[in-house]
Amino acid sequence: MRYHRIPDETVRRLPLYLRGLLLLLEQGQHNISSRDMADFMGVNAWQIRKDFSYFGEFGKPGVGYKIDRLTKEIKKILKLHIVRKAALVGVGNLGSAVLAYPGFRAYGFDIAAAFEVNPRKIGRKVGNIVVEDVSNLQTLKKRKIRLAIIAVPRDAAQCIADVLVKADVKGILNFSPCYIVVPKRVKVITIDIAIDLARLPYYISAC
Amino acid sequence: MRYHRIPDETVRRLPLYLRGLLLLLEQGQHNISSRDMADFMGVNAWQIRKDFSYFGEFGKPGVGYKIDRLTKEIKKILKLHIVRKAALVGVGNLGSAVLAYPGFRAYGFDIAAAFEVNPRKIGRKVGNIVVEDVSNLQTLKKRKIRLAIIAVPRDAAQCIADVLVKADVKGILNFSPCYIVVPKRVKVITIDIAIDLARLPYYISAC
Numbered sequence: 521m522r523y524h525r526i527p528d529e530t531v532r533r534l535p536l537y538l539r540g541l542l543l544l545l546e547q548g549q550h551n552i553s554s555r556d557m558a559d560f561m562g563v564n565a566w567q568i569r570k571d572f573s574y575f576g577e578f579g580k581p582g583v584g585y586k587i588d589r590l591t592k593e594i595k596k597i598l599k600l601h602i603v604r605k606a607a608l609v610g611v612g613n614l615g616s617a618v619l620a621y622p623g624f625r626a627y628g629f630d631i632a633a634a635f636e637v638n639p640r641k642i643g644r645k646v647g648n649i650v651v652e653d654v655s656n657l658q659t660l661k662k663r664k665i666r667l668a669i670i671a672v673p674r675d676a677a678q679c680i681a682d683v684l685v686k687a688d689v690k691g692i693l694n695f696s697p698c699y700i701v702v703p704k705r706v707k708v709i710t711i712d713i714a715i716d717l718a719r720l721p722y723y724i725s726a727c
Numbered sequence: 728m729r730y731h732r733i734p735d736e737t738v739r740r741l742p743l744y745l746r747g748l749l750l751l752l753e754q755g756q757h758n759i760s761s762r763d764m765a766d767f768m769g770v771n772a773w774q775i776r777k778d779f780s781y782f783g784e785f786g787k788p789g790v791g792y793k794i795d796r797l798t799k800e801i802k803k804i805l806k807l808h809i810v811r812k813a814a815l816v817g818v819g820n821l822g823s824a825v826l827a828y829p830g831f832r833a834y835g836f837d838i839a840a841a842f843e844v845n846p847r848k849i850g851r852k853v854g855n856i857v858v859e860d861v862s863n864l865q866t867l868k869k870r871k872i873r874l875a876i877i878a879v880p881r882d883a884a885q886c887i888a889d890v891l892v893k894a895d896v897k898g899i900l901n902f903s904p905c906y907i908v909v910p911k912r913v914k915v916i917t918i919d920i921a922i923d924l925a926r927l928p929y930y931i932s933a934c
Contacts, residue, residue, distance in 0.1 A: 529736065531926055531929055532926060534925075534926075535922045535923075535925035535926055536922065538925065539919065539922065543906075597929070598925060598926070598928060598929050599928035599929055599931070600925060600928060604928060606924070612824070613820050613821070613823040613824035613827060614820070614821070614824035616820040617819070617820035617821035617824055617920075618920065620820060621904070621920060621921065622881075622904065623904040623919055623920070623921035623922075624921045624924065626921065627921055627924065627925040629921070629924055629925075666931065667924070667927060667928075667931075669924070674829075690931040691927035691928065691930065691931045692927075693923060693924045693927060697828075697829065697830040699750075707927060707930035707931055709923050709924075709926060709927055711920065711923050712746065712830055713824075713825065713828060713830070713918065714828065714830035714831045714833065714834055714836070715742045715743065715746065715830075716742075716900060716916050716918050717813070717831065717834065717836055717874070717876070717900045717916075718741075718742035718745065718805060718807060718834040718836075719738055719739060719741075719742060719805070719916060720874060720898035720899075720900060720914060720916055721805060721806035721807060721811060721874075721898065722738050722741075722804070722805050722806055723898065723914035724806070724873065724874075724897040724898045724914055
């Protein structure tokens, strides 16, 4: 319970730091100063120091932060130190991209099941996974899959979310560009892939 | 130049506000308090008031913010008040999802061209767009397309970015999970679809 005061904005940045630190470890680096981290990750150095101070990490002058220790600490805070199974609902273009995406493993995610409503896709093997009928979603509880990724058309998203909640899913990553309503015990993060594009023109002078 | 002091974190939230406000307009609402906006968008009310104060928007007590005025103001700040053409590079699963995504229009983006290296995809029509050979990327300058979306495999991303920079592209939305290096005059926003999933377990109690 030591970490319960970490602000959402810091929680939002921690995975970014983690991604950068994992890359630095891969490159064989052991220590890094907040300034070098800032250059590497495109965040302010003071922001990094402030964010890390929330969980009592202080770099040593002249040495900086120990990358492996920091990586472990951030994983622990984000509860990413154990492998978590996740289910994908919707194996269209975006769902297929999610299944093929190599980046989930780095955060301890294992996409262990995929579901579709389209009979032509059900039974197909994608990577190591056999696509299942959405009517199987209720089995998630028994299979102890508590995370789900929604990649279905907008109109179907709320209905799928309702089924997921009944199947005892605790966290939903929603790629449908709409709000979905769930009980408070369930955390939803919605990703609108247009939203990041919407920030670009601000930074572009004459375009 | 009035707006040059808006912090990046506020710029990051403005598109979120804009999405919510556009939805409220669609629903026929005219005014909203920061508190109702907070409930609707899942952001703190004080954060909203602070963010809006950067560009001199202050809600009136008892009336709140005028939604249409606020929408126009945010669009102007984000330079989204004009339609901008964007090019997509890579028509794989993720690229196809981008082409099919209905959400870009709301922010004034028009995906006007798509490029591929795979000869079997070149010449195909996707929506209104005929997929072109990547060797055509150099024509972007003449066609005044200054924004590009990279949805190619990780290994190809830097090479594509180099070509885009030569073609005078000013802003890049990068879906490849890697850092790409560009001159300072070009703004890159990288989206790692795993990064948001990485925030979920933090919010889930016993999972």
